Amino acid sequence: MSDLYLTITVFRDERVLARTLAERIASAVAERPRQVLGLATGRTPVRLYHELGTLHARGSADFSRITTFNLDEFWGIPPSAPGSYRAFMEEHLFRRAGIQADQVNFLNGAAPDADAECDRYDNAIAAAGGIDLQLLGIGTNGHIGFNEPGRELASRTHRVVLKESTRRSNAGLFGGDVSRVPKEALSMGMGSILRARRIVLIATGKSKAKCVERLVSGPVTPKLPASFLQLHGAVEILLDGAAAQSVNS
Ligand code: F6R
Numbered sequence: 001m002s003d004l005y006l007t008i009t010v011f012r013d014e015r016v017l018a019r020t021l022a023e024r025i026a027s028a029v030a031e032r033p034r035q036v037l038g039l040a041t042g043r044t045p046v047r048l049y050h051e052l053g054t055l056h057a058r059g060s061a062d063f064s065r066i067t068t069f070n071l072d073e074f075w076g077i078p079p080s081a082p083g084s085y086r087a088f089m090e091e092h093l094f095r096r097a098g099i100q101a102d103q104v105n106f107l108n109g110a111a112p113d114a115d116a117e118c119d120r121y122d123n124a125i126a127a128a129g130g131i132d133l134q135l136l137g138i139g140t141n142g143h144i145g146f147n148e149p150g151r152e153l154a155s156r157t158h159r160v161v162l163k164e165s166t167r168r169s170n171a172g173l174f175g176g177d178v179s180r181v182p183k184e185a186l187s188m189g190m191g192s193i194l195r196a197r198r199i200v201l202i203a204t205g206k207s208k209a210k211c212v213e214r215l216v217s218g219p220v221t222p223k224l225p226a227s228f229l230q231l232h233g234a235v236e237i238l239l240d241g242a243a244a245q246s247v248n249s
Pocket of ligand 1 (some may be wrong): 039040042044045071072136137138139140143144145146182231
């Protein structure tokens with residue numbers, strides 16, 4: 001029953017997936033230029049972001065009136081630090097797609113007070129009218145944003161202690177040195193994510209096959225934060241063949 005609410009599309013490869021989604025996002029923005037987009041970092045959306053940059057460079061897409069909110073940021077480093085998610089987004093999307101600083105909303109990992117920073121962010125999302133389209137990746141442990149598996153999930157934006165596996169998979173941003181990856185982060189909560197009007201989750205590669213299968217067919221449980229997407233009603237899951245290999249069609 002649970003997969004009634006999820007639409008799954010499998011693409012020939014991640015290049016076709018990225019190009020198709022970039023074109024869809026560009027045409028949705030052409031139709032309604034003031035969209036609020038929720039964005040993710042990580043390896044998975046890089047190709048998509050580069051495709052959006054290419055569409056912008058060709059004059060086929062105009063992102064000058066969108067507003068963006070990123071899901072998460074490391075706690076304890078400033079936005080200008082090379083390993084920050086803000087720096088990642090500048091490099092892979094904002095600079096390429098002509099998205100200016102005043103269009104961008106980000107959690108500040110160097111804010112004086114984490115709780116106040118999280119409240120500021122939830123209020124900013126509400127003041128922008130909520131998120132129209134939330135883009136998500138998925139961790140191999142089923143995390144979404146930095147909502148790690150556990151006994152319970154936070155609804156609102158909050159401070160999190162990162163799992164070792166999550167720190168290891170982010171080591172590339174810190175010169176491959178896991179000891180330099182911050183131990184904590186700020187993340188939108190599952191409630192904040194589920195309030196988005198539409199959600200598109202992308203997953204590629206065989207390391208994601210198991211968590212995608214559990215997301216689609218398993219129970220809704222905080223042990224797999226992504227499973228809460230079954231409750232949303234407007235979630236699309238875009239996969240390459242490797243990530244889809246355990247999904248029954
Ligand atoms: C990062 C985020 C994370 C990633 C997830 C997958 O903003 O939201 O939940 O989406 O860790 O990361 P990759 O794409 O590197 O496999």
